[in-house]
Amino acid sequence: MRGHLPALDHGRMDPAPARYMIRINGHLGATMLSAFPALAPRHHGAHTVLTGLLDQSALYGVLAEVEALGLDLLELRKLTPDRESPETGHHRSP
Amino acid sequence: MTVAPAAPRLIDRGDLVAALDRAAARRVTIISAPAGSGKTCLLRAWAGRPGQPRRLAVLQVRRGQHDAQQFWLALLGVVRHVTGANSGAELPAATPGFNAPAMAGRVLSELADARGGVTLVIDDLHELTSPEALVQLTRLLVDLPPQVHAVLSTRHDVRLRLHQLRLAGELAEIRAADLRFSERETRELLDASGIALSAAGAALLHQRTEGWAAGLRLAVLSLAGHPDPERFVAEFSGSDRTVAEYLLAEMLDRQPPGVQDLLLRTSLLDRVNGELADLLTGRPGSERILLDLEDANAFVESLDPERTWFRYHHLLADFLRLELRRTLPAEVPALHRRAAGWFTVQGQVVEAIRHTQAAGDWADAARLLADYSFSLTLDGQAQTIQALVRAFPPGADHPELALVRAMGDLVQGRLDEAAAHLAVAEAHVRTAPPDRRRRLQVAVASLQLALARRRGHLAGVLGQVRFLESPVTGQSDEDIALGSDLRAVALMNLGTAEAWALGLPDAERHLREGAVLAREIGRPYLEVGCLAQLGFAYIFHGAARPNIDSFAMTQARCREAIALAERYGWGTEPVIAPALMTLAGTMVWLGEFDEGERWLRRTERALQTDTGPDIRLLLHQTAGILHAGRGRRHEALEEFSAAEHLASQLEGSQALASQVTGWLLATQARLGRPGEARALLAALDDERAGSGELRNARAVICLAEGDPAGALGAVRDVLDGTAPVLGYTTVVEADLLAGLAYRELGDLRAANQAAERALALAEPDRLVLPFAMTGSAQLLEALPRHETAHAALLADILDILHGASPAAKDRSASPPAEELSPGELRVLRYLPTNLSRPEIAGELSVSPNTISAHIRSIYAKLQVRDRSSAVRRARELRLLAAAGRKR
Numbered sequence: 001m002r003g004h005l006p007a008l009d010h011g012r013m014d015p016a017p018a019r020y021m022i023r024i025n026g027h028l029g030a031t032m033l034s035a036f037p038a039l040a041p042r043h044h045g046a047h048t049v050l051t052g053l054l055d056q057s058a059l060y061g062v063l064a065e066v067e068a069l070g071l072d073l074l075e076l077r078k079l080t081p082d083r084e085s086p087e088t089g090h091h092r093s094p
Numbered sequence: 095m096t097v098a099p100a101a102p103r104l105i106d107r108g109d110l111v112a113a114l115d116r117a118a119a120r121r122v123t124i125i126s127a128p129a130g131s132g133k134t135c136l137l138r139a140w141a142g143r144p145g146q147p148r149r150l151a152v153l154q155v156r157r158g159q160h161d162a163q164q165f166w167l168a169l170l171g172v173v174r175h176v177t178g179a180n181s182g183a184e185l186p187a188a189t190p191g192f193n194a195p196a197m198a199g200r201v202l203s204e205l206a207d208a209r210g211g212v213t214l215v216i217d218d219l220h221e222l223t224s225p226e227a228l229v230q231l232t233r234l235l236v237d238l239p240p241q242v243h244a245v246l247s248t249r250h251d252v253r254l255r256l257h258q259l260r261l262a263g264e265l266a267e268i269r270a271a272d273l274r275f276s277e278r279e280t281r282e283l284l285d286a287s288g289i290a291l292s293a294a295g296a297a298l299l300h301q302r303t304e305g306w307a308a309g310l311r312l313a314v315l316s317l318a319g320h321p322d323p324e325r326f327v328a329e330f331s332g333s334d335r336t337v338a339e340y341l342l343a344e345m346l347d348r349q350p351p352g353v354q355d356l357l358l359r360t361s362l363l364d365r366v367n368g369e370l371a372d373l374l375t376g377r378p379g380s381e382r383i384l385l386d387l388e389d390a391n392a393f394v395e396s397l398d399p400e401r402t403w404f405r406y407h408h409l410l411a412d413f414l415r416l417e418l419r420r421t422l423p424a425e426v427p428a429l430h431r432r433a434a435g436w437f438t439v440q441g442q443v444v445e446a447i448r449h450t451q452a453a454g455d456w457a458d459a460a461r462l463l464a465d466y467s468f469s470l471t472l473d474g475q476a477q478t479i480q481a482l483v484r485a486f487p488p489g490a491d492h493p494e495l496a497l498v499r500a501m502g503d504l505v506q507g508r509l510d511e512a513a514a515h516l517a518v519a520e521a522h523v524r525t526a527p528p529d530r531r532r533r534l535q536v537a538v539a540s541l542q543l544a545l546a547r548r549r550g551h552l553a554g555v556l557g558q559v560r561f562l563e564s565p566v567t568g569q570s571d572e573d574i575a576l577g578s579d580l581r582a583v584a585l586m587n588l589g590t591a592e593a594w595a596l597g598l599p600d601a602e603r604h605l606r607e608g609a610v611l612a613r614e615i616g617r618p619y620l621e622v623g624c625l626a627q628l629g630f631a632y633i634f635h636g637a638a639r640p641n642i643d644s645f646a647m648t649q650a651r652c653r654e655a656i657a658l659a660e661r662y663g664w665g666t667e668p669v670i671a672p673a674l675m676t677l678a679g680t681m682v683w684l685g686e687f688d689e690g691e692r693w694l695r696r697t698e699r700a701l702q703t704d705t706g707p708d709i710r711l712l713l714h715q716t717a718g719i720l721h722a723g724r725g726r727r728h729e730a731l732e733e734f735s736a737a738e739h740l741a742s743q744l745e746g747s748q749a750l751a752s753q754v755t756g757w758l759l760a761t762q763a764r765l766g767r768p769g770e771a772r773a774l775l776a777a778l779d780d781e782r783a784g785s786g787e788l789r790n791a792r793a794v795i796c797l798a799e800g801d802p803a804g805a806l807g808a809v810r811d812v813l814d815g816t817a818p819v820l821g822y823t824t825v826v827e828a829d830l831l832a833g834l835a836y837r838e839l840g841d842l843r844a845a846n847q848a849a850e851r852a853l854a855l856a857e858p859d860r861l862v863l864p865f866a867m868t869g870s871a872q873l874l875e876a877l878p879r880h881e882t883a884h885a886a887l888l889a890d891i892l893d894i895l896h897g898a899s900p901a902a903k904d905r906s907a908s909p910p911a912e913e914l915s916p917g918e919l920r921v922l923r924y925l926p927t928n929l930s931r932p933e934i935a936g937e938l939s940v941s942p943n944t945i946s947a948h949i950r951s952i953y954a955k956l957q958v959r960d961r962s963s964a965v966r967r968a969r970e971l972r973l974l975a976a977a978g979r980k981r
Contacts, residue, residue, distance in 0.1 A: 026336030031343065031413060034420045046334050067249060068412050070129040070308060070338040 017055040019079040022062065024048045025072035035065045047074060107139060107279060110272070114140045117266035118148075118213060118245055122235050122259055125247040127270035130308025130338070130409050133247040134217055136273065141215065148211040148243070151176040155221040157364050160481040162227035163192040163474050169216075170201050177208035186663025188474020189619055190505070195702055196666050198230040200936055206239040207941040214238075219248040224477065228253055235259070274305030283310055289317045295327045302331045308409055312341035315392055316348055342413040345392070356383055357406075358422065359429055361414030362452065364445075367403050370436055374429055427453040438462075443470060444478055451485050460492030461530075467498045468537065469579045472619055476505055493522035497534070500541050504548070512545050536580050543587040547594050548708055549744060578615045582608055586624050593631035594708065594750075601631040618662050619669060625655035626673035645680045645859040652677040665933065671700040671709060679716045683823070685862025685894040687723055689926045694720060711740040715754055722757070723866040727765050734758040753820050756787030757867075760794040764869070768798040786812040786819030786828065793831040794868075802838035805831060823864060826855045830868040837873060849877050853884040862891050871895045914955055914973065921948040922973060926965045 022039070028048045033041050039052035039062070054062065066073050114136060117123040125133050141150050151172040159165050167188060186197075205212065222228065232254045235244055246252075259265040275283065280300040284291050291299070303309035313330070317323050333340055346354055352375075359374045360366045368381025384404045387394035393407035406414065419426055430453035437446035443466045450459040463482055470479050480502045483495060496518035503512035516538060523534045585608030592601035605628040612620035629652035652673040659670040674697040681690035694716055701709060718733030738758050741751040755778070762771040772795055775783065782788060789808050796804035811817035812828035819825060833848030849870070856864065865874065874892055879885050914922060924934040931949070935942040953959060956967045 024336070026339075027334040029335055029339050029343065031416045031420055032336065032339045034416050035412075043334070048336075068129060068408065070306075070409050071336060 017053045017058070019051060020054050020059060020062075021075070021077045021079055022050040022066070022073070023075035023077075024050065024066065025074050028071075032069060032071070035069060036062060038062075051079070107136070107275075110136055111140050111143055113272060114245070114268060117268055118243055120266040121238055121243060121264035122256065123243070123245045123266045123268065124251075125245065125268045125273075126251050127249070127268075127273050129249055130306060130407075131270050131273045132307030133273065135307065136268075137215060137217060137245065137247060148213045149176045149208075150213050150215050152215040152217065155216065155218045157218075157221055158481075159222050159227075160224055161475065161477040162194050162224040162230070163188055163197075163477065165222055165224065165227045166194065166197040166201065166230070169214075170197070170204070173201055173204050173208075173212075173214070176212060177204060187618065189662075189664055189667050189669060190471045190474060190476055192474065192476075193667050193700065193702060194226055194230050195233075196699060198234050199939075202234055202237055202239070203936040203939055205242045206939060207935070207943075208239075208242065210241065212242050214242065214244040216244070216246045219246045219252055220250055222252070225253075232256065273307060275300065275303075275307060275310055276305065280305065280310060283314060284317070287314045287318055289314065289320075289323055291317070291323045291327065295324050298331050299327050302327075303337055306337060308407070309337040309341055311391070311393075312338075312345055315390070316341065316344045338409060338413070342410060346414075346417070352377070353383055353387070356380055357410075357414050358418045359425075361406065361411055361418050362426070362429055362449075363433060365397060365403050365405050370433065373432055373436055427455075431455065444475065444482070447482055448485075451482070456486060457492055460486070460494045464494035464497050464534070464537070467501055468540075468583050471501060471505075472579060472583075472617055476502065493518055494534070496522065497537055497541070500545075504541065504544055507548075509545060509548060512541070516541055516545065533577065533580065536584055540580070540584040540587050543584075543591045547587070547591045551744070578611065579617065582611045582615060582617055582620045582624075585611065586620055586627065589624065589631070590627045593627055602628065605631060618658070619664075622655060622659045622662070622664060623669050625651070625658060626670050629655050629676045630672040632676075645684060645861075649677055649680050652680075660930075660933075665929075666696060666700045668700055668709075671697055674700055675709070675712050675716055679712075679719070682716065682720050682723055683861055683863045684859070685723065685866065685891070687720060687894075690716075690720055692923070692926065707740040707743045711737050711744070711750070711754070714740065715750075715757075718754075718757060718761075719863060719867070722761065723863050725866070725869075727761055731758070731761045731765060734761055750820075752782055752785040752787045753824075755782070756785070756791040759788070759791040760867075763791070763795040763798040766798065768795045771795050771798075784811075784817060786817040786824040789817055790824060790827050790831060793828070793835070797831065797834060797838065800838075802835035805835040806839075809835075822855060823861065826852050826861060826864040827868060829855065830864055830870045830873065833873045834868065834870065837876070842876065845873060846877050846881060849873050850882055850884070853882060853887055857884050857887050860887060860890070862894050865891045866895055914952065918948045918952050918955070919973065921945055922952055922964070922968055925949075925952075925961055925968070 023044075025047060027043055027046070028041060036050055036052075038054065038058065039050035042049045042051075050062075063073075063076075114123070114125075118140075125136065127133055137152075140146070141152065153169050153172045155165065156168075167186065170186070186200075205214070222231075235254065235256060236258055238244060256265055277297060277300045280303075281293070281296045284296055284299075299310070299313055303313065313327075317326055320326050330340060330344075346357065349357070356371055356375050360371045360380075363370065363374075366384065368384060371380030371384065372378050381402075384394060384396075385401060388396055388401070388404065393410040394404055395407070397403040397405055405411070430449040434446045434449035434453065434455075437443070437449060443462065447459055447462050447466075450462060459482075463479070467479055470476075479498060483498055483502065486492070486495060496515040500512045500515035500519060503509070503515060519534070519538050520542075523531060523538055526534050585604050589601045589604030589608055592604060605624045609621050609624035609628065612618070612624060629648060632648045632651055655673040656665065656670055656677070659665055659667065659673075664670055674693055678690050678693035678697055681687075681693060694713075697713060697716075701713060714733045714737035718730045718737060721727070721730035721733060734754060734757050737754045738751075741754050744751070755774075759771040759774055762768070762774075771791070775788065775792060775795065778788065783792075789812050793805035793808035796802070796808055809828040809832050812819060812825060813832065829848045829852035833845045833852065836842070836845035836848060852864070852870075853874075856862075865871075871892065874888055874895075877888065879888075882888055920938060921934060924937065929937065931945045932942045935945045938945070949961075949964075953964060956964055956971075958964045958967050
């Protein structure tokens with residue numbers, strides 16, 4: 001029905017989705033994890049690492065959720081395809 | 095029904111309160127820290143501390159506040175409450191066309207009137223998502239009066255532009271690190287809550303929570319009555335789970351099953367009361383549980399003094415919602431549906447729509463929104479409506495939403511988008527079920543009219559919407575109420591369109607009917623809207639032929655509409671602009687240029703947020719005739735050019751455009767550029783070029799070219815009544831142009847006759863403007879007094895043409911005993927308006943007491959006893975004229 005209409009509300013100019021890594025202090029349990037259905041969780045030491053494909057507005061949605069739940073955000077990183085190693089964090093330098 | 099037995103007490107965080115106290119000595123203090131940092135607790139402790147010398151106006155921003163208007167009305171409410179000013183006055187009512195800068199100005203002026211120190215406290219500012227509201231809030235904070243301070247709390251830094259304050263050292267900040275509990279405070283909190291924990295245990299707890307206030311408060315809830323506090327702390331400390339989740343889960347686990355169930359099922363509400371909680375849990379007794387939870391400080395707080403409505407702490411609410419979706423996913427839609435039903439019955443439509451959306455019942459939500467969109471717009475909730483529209487996912491869109499989108503587009507002036515959405519809505523009407531068809535049809539037609547009016551393209555539309563005249567029928571009371579809102583809007587739009595198409599007397603009849611219906615159904619906004627447009631419509635009705643005092647009648651109608659608007663605090667809202675503008679215009683026609691200018695300024699303020707080409711055209715046109723009347727032709731030319739430019743944006747032809755074009759060309763010619771004017775004239779089609787207004791313009795061009803005979807030829811059809819004219823004022827103008835032409839030709843007898851005819855036509859309304867615009871002073875002066883039956887009018891006109899005010903004649907203008915001060919002069923210039931003293935105070939950003947003092951002094955110096963004689967006297971003394979010269 002909306003095909004020929006100017007897309008006013010959902011037509012934000014998002015860049016293509018990218019993989020992001022979000023590191024949070026502490027282990028998230030099932031309840032807190034359910035706030036991030038689009039992200040894959042992994043415990044890493046005393047941290048939780050969430051990764052997933054997000055566009056910009058989804059990313060800001062995740063950050064708002066982190067804020068609302070009072071979580072302690074440690075790191076946020078965009079993962080480029082050639083150095084996707086969120087666990088170690090070190091880069092395979094050329 | 096029991097909850098945690100020992101209520102943890104808030105401890106006296108003396109150091110922190112003292113820190114806020116020091117900070118609050120600055121103009122603005124911002125408390126910016128994450129959820130659960132204890133911002134609100136700190137504000138309460140600070141507000142309630144003994145010896146708090148300042149009065150506090152406290153506003154808690156509602157969750158997800160998208161609506162700038164609701165924010166400002168709430169802010170004005172708390173300011174009024176604390177300053178006690180205007181406490182008798184009602185808050186301005188919400189309007190569909192909200193003027194945010196004017197409202198911020200009003201809050202400032204009421205703050206400025208507060209005696210003694212006032213601190214404005216705005217809690218949860220991050221919830222305010224309206225960028226417009228933040229812009230105006232910045233202005234408010236930068237311009238705070240000296241005795242007013244502000245304290246803001248927010249979860250994250252908000253986009254306020256406060257560099258100026260920061261540079262001036264007037265901005266203080268309290269951040270998360272300042273809010274953290276020290277180890278000593280942690281021990282005090284435990285002691286105050288009666289929890290026996292070893293020093294090592296307390297230290298461990300402090301370390302694990304990092305002094306985070308919500309963490310400590312949650313820990314205390316779980317520790318209170320815990321059999322082994324040391325073990326609790328050790329386990330907590332040994333866990334890798336996040337502090338919030340661990341403690342929230344612990345707290346929830348410790349509640350009895352009934353309480354847990356209530357918390358979970360009601361978590362999807364922003365606010366909950368006992369009745370609603372009973373409905374969602376299917377059990378009675380919820381209110382008691384909520385009261386007990388609040389008493390236990392268990393992250394539940396009441397919102398009203400009677401303790402009927404409650405809300406949960408953000409952290410708890412978000413946790414509960416996640417837990418509900420995780421553990422009872424199948425029940426969530428049904429819970430939303432139940433809540434939606436309750437809110438619908440209560441008439442809380444916005445909440446009902448939100449829950450219907452949350453239940454995933456998108457088609458129902460779209461229908462509800464479409465049904466209530468007119469009523470909600472009238473309630474001043476346009477921004478909320480648009481937020482609700484945005485909440486529909488693209489795939490779940492519904493044709494009825496196109497109607498709602500079109501409304502939003504129209505409000506924002508996006509006319510092409512509005513047309514596209516209306517086309518979708520119109521196509522849907524044909525396929526809609528019969529019970530909805532009629533209502534949708536009326537809604538679509540009503541919006542098409544509004545769109546057509548704004549585009550100036552009325553001819554095609556008016557014929558198709560005759561059916562709007564008959565009422566919408568409905569079965570239930572609810573249907574009838576909705577139908578009445580819709581019908582009143584339709585009548586207003588129909589009458590307005592007819593007024594702009596100069597289709598009288600239908601416009602008058604429909605607007606009157608609309609006003610009466612609006613009054614019956616308690617929609618003052620529509621009543622004001624109809625009356626304002628009626629004032630506008632009437633000027634053309636009145637101008638059709640000379641009547642005794644038809645301009646005065648128009649003015650009376652406009653003033654009536656303005657008075658009604660002011661009663662609701664809408665004196666400078668877009669809705670009343672047509673009446674303000676018409677009043678300004680009639681004053682200019684009657685030669686009352688200073689008063690006309692004041693009303694025109696007020697019209698400009700009312701139109702700050704309205705960019706529609708139709709009403710802006712009138713604004714420039716009225717400013718143009720004001721300048722032209724004062725002989726300022728260059729300024730007049732600028733305004734007429736701007737009006738002409740807007741007229742070209744309006745589709746189709748309309749009589750108004752001929753008038754603007756005529757004045758534009760005439761002004762060019764009078765400025766010695768007849769060649770340009772003639773070129774423009776040549777480009778017009780025959781229909782427009784044949785109108786009386788453009789024939790007059792042609793005559794002015796001929797006169798400027800030294801061709802008086804050509805001028806006489808140009809106005810002939812206007813004078814013999816064969817050329818179509820917008821009003822008799824065009825004929826007055828034609829007579830004067832003929833008079834000027836005869837004068838050039840040396841036929842003074844014919845010149846005098848033409849002048850006398852113009853005076854005779856102008857007499858009933860006492861028109862002055864045509865004489866000023868045509869530059870007819872010499873023509874009138876040459877008219878022997880014994881040859882005119884209109885000597886008094888003639889003397890008045892000549893006084894005005896020579897720069898005197900209308901009332902100055904025949905009065906000895908002895909100077910006042912004492913000169914007025916600049917401040918008194920400023921106030922004096924508002925006296926001819928019908929602004930009340932508090933309104934003048936608002937305009938000048940001073941207190942009403944100052945205004946009253948000035949007015950007393952003005953009366954004494956002018957030796958008068960009331961406002962109207964003060965105005966008369968001031969006019970005699972030419973004290974009002976100076977204001978007219980500054981823009």
